[in-house]
Amino acid sequence: MTAPAAALLTLAMVVTTATMPVPAHAQHDHEHDAHATAGLVLNDGARWSTDEPLRTGMQRIREVAAPALTAEPGALSQKDAAALATAIREQVAYLVANCHLEPKADAVLHVLIAELLGGAGELERDPASADGLPRIAHALQQYPEFFEHPGWKPVPALHQ
Helix, strand or coil: CCHHHHHHHHHHHHHHHHHCCCCHHHHCCCCHHHHHCCCCCCECCECECCCHHHHHHHHHHHHHHHHHHHCCCCCCCHHHHHHHHHHHHHHHHHHHHHCCCCHHHHHHHHHHHHHHHHHHHHHHHCCCCCCHHHHHHHHHHHHHHHECCCCCCCCCCCCC
16 A cells, blocks of 8 residues: 555544544543543653644644634634634645654654544534533644644643
């Protein structure tokens, strides 16, 4: 399988898994931090190197998500939630198509991508979702902990 085909297959699997509905009994039976950090590891104690496409895509996601993170709870309309979800998916597609990391770094990135896509899916289903924006915020907060990104500005605190 060619690298682009493998990347598209991986993206399809991540999107399908991240946006699948979670049974009601399972939604609150897990710790968010334990779930989200399952595959997040440093590079022998250091943050992973990044390339320009990764920095560009993650910066774009941060920029489109920041206004929603600081908005009053419940202020996100269905239209705005759908636009944010679409923007996140577009940037994830950009990352998959253009980002070239070593396999271990790529695996760490895919954990964050799954959280971003999962949060986007939650928002699209319900803009007032208790998991949508927090998942997106958490992924964006974890990103600079695991990846070297000069000039990254911390994500605004989620307004709750």
